[in-house]
Amino acid sequence: MMIVYGLPACDTCRKARNWLDRFGVAHTFMDYRADPVPAATLEEWVDKLGGWEKLVNKSSTTWRNLLPQRKNPQSDPEWTLLLREYPALIRRPVVVLDDGRVHVGFSDNGFKKLFDKS
Numbered sequence: 001m002m003i004v005y006g007l008p009a010c011d012t013c014r015k016a017r018n019w020l021d022r023f024g025v026a027h028t029f030m031d032y033r034a035d036p037v038p039a040a041t042l043e044e045w046v047d048k049l050g051g052w053e054k055l056v057n058k059s060s061t062t063w064r065n066l067l068p069q070r071k072n073p074q075s076d077p078e079w080t081l082l083l084r085e086y087p088a089l090i091r092r093p094v095v096v097l098d099d100g101r102v103h104v105g106f107s108d109n110g111f112k113k114l115f116d117k118s
Helices: 011-022 039-049 076-085 108-114
Strands: 003-006 028-031 094-096 102-104
Touching: 003 011, 011 108, 039 076, 039 102
Parallel strands: 003 028
Antiparallel strands: 003 094, 094 102
16 A cells, blocks of 8 residues: 655645545555654655655755754764654655655646656
8 A cells, every 4th residue: 555654733644645535545654753864765756756865855944953074974873863863854745655656746637647646
């Protein structure tokens, strides 16, 4: 079953989940603050997405409030440590499809294309 990772209080995650419900797309929701994503899974997402920049929300308040030296991780272990410490830095939602593809973010048109719901 498809898994949607995010935060329950996140407006974008709520919109995405409502969209999935409206179009009858079965999914499981995982709160990655309550159930932290394992480092290996974060690294797998990054491989599929094409880099940490695609997974990290650098426009977030959490990012802006980080100490400058924390904003320049030099390795996968440093990135995973940062994201496990600050899960709100992960773009939301992260959708892991049944076939293993990973999609980040939500837009009505993006989801229509992703789930072939024109």
